[in-house]
Amino acid sequence: MRTNIVILTGAGISAESGLGTFRDEGGLWAQHAIEDVATPEGFSRNPTLVHNFYNARRKQASAAQPNAAHLALAKLEQELNGDLMIVTQNVDALHEKAGSRNVLHMHGALERALCNECGHRWEAPTEMWPDDPCPRCGALATRPDVVWFGEIPYGMKAISDALASADVFAAIGTSGEVYPAANFVAEADGLGAHTVELNLAPSSGAAHFGEVVLGAASETVPAWVNHELTRNRA
Ligand SMILES: [Zn+2]
Secondary structure, eight states: OOOOEEEEEOHHHHHTTTOOOTTSSSHHHHTSOHHHHSSHHHHHHOHHHHHHHHHHHHHHHHHOOOOHHHHHHHHHHHHOSSOEEEEEOOOSOHHHHHTOOSEEETTEEEEEEEETTTOOEEEOOSSOOTTOOOTTTOOSOEEEEEOOTTSOOSOHHHHHHHHHTOSEEEEESOOSOSTTGGGHHHHHHHTTOEEEEEESSOOTTGGGOSEEEESOHHHHHHHHHHHHHHHHHO
């Protein structure tokens, strides 16, 4: 039976690979205010500080390894009879490192650079600085290609299209507090998809899910993937 699956992943899936978020105490984020390092205004005020922050995150992310949850999702994509899209809120490349191919980075990626002047994108070097010229237009307007608070996430049309043909929607390790991602479950549910949340603790959107599985992603995700593949082959 063909099954189309859309999976939203958040910080919870990368936490077990050692990558922290702004909700954690300690770590990179604890040293900075969100408005200083994750808003366009903060970048205008102090681009060196913001580049420093993302340079450190890029270095940390490039050393991180995918965990059992990332690997299970890559296996699901390979073995599924149907379409699978991973929509991730994460800016690390752990899904790709695990072997997933259809990954949409709705909040951008640490591995990419963006020119604020002409919109050109390229592969980010290990370290980026305000005086790096854009390789296309030469402007000194280089920024990390990540979506900051107050900016519009990437790929919303592609995500809507995927949700419209989804039989199953799963949200993994996401707080359900960041919009528009928090609305995806309502959208999928309204279109008749089975909805499942896999999370450490129930999210604020847990009531909207048909099924909630609690536990560490490295344990719950491989079990869920096996379950989906068994149903898919039946
Ligand atoms: Zn440019």
